Amino acid sequence: MVKVGVKCPFCEQAESVKKHGMGTTGHQRYRCQSCCRTFQLDYAYHACQPGMKEKIVYLAMNNAGIRDTARALHISINTVVRTLKNARRDV
Ligand SMILES: [Zn+2]
Structure with missing residues (x-):
């Protein structure tokens, strides 16, 4: 062990x-x-971590803004935008 x-x-x-x-x-x-x-x-990519999508949506919904959300999670702005678009489609 x-x-x-x-x-x-x-x-x-x-x-x-x-x-x-x-x-x-x-x-x-x-x-x-x-x-x-x-x-x-x-x-390899921070955006692939479990729960990252939820974190992105949570931050963006709480007025963190796309730029601040990306900086806080160490991911690119494009990833935030794409995730939010996909999340909206889910709702
Ligand atoms: Zn376990």
């Missing part, structure tokens, strides 16, 4: 996370044995 000291972003368990090979972009992937999901810490 190799402890990696990584917390699962889905169930927040740190005890049951093990290494799970490399992702397509060469990042270390991890697997949580508690909820059986895989994830990686260093996503």
Whole structure:
């Protein structure tokens, strides 16, 4: 049992996370044995992180503005605009 000291972003368990090979972009992937999901810490694109869409929508809806939202989340303005367009379509 190799402890990696990584917390699962889905169930927040740190005890049951093990290494799970490399992702397509060469990042270390991890697997949580508690909820059986895989994830990686260093996503190639910040916008691909779980919950990022919700964060973008939340910030934009709370008058943070597209520019401030992009800066706060370290993503591009284009990503914010695209995400908001898609989110509106979902509603
Ligand atoms: Zn988990």
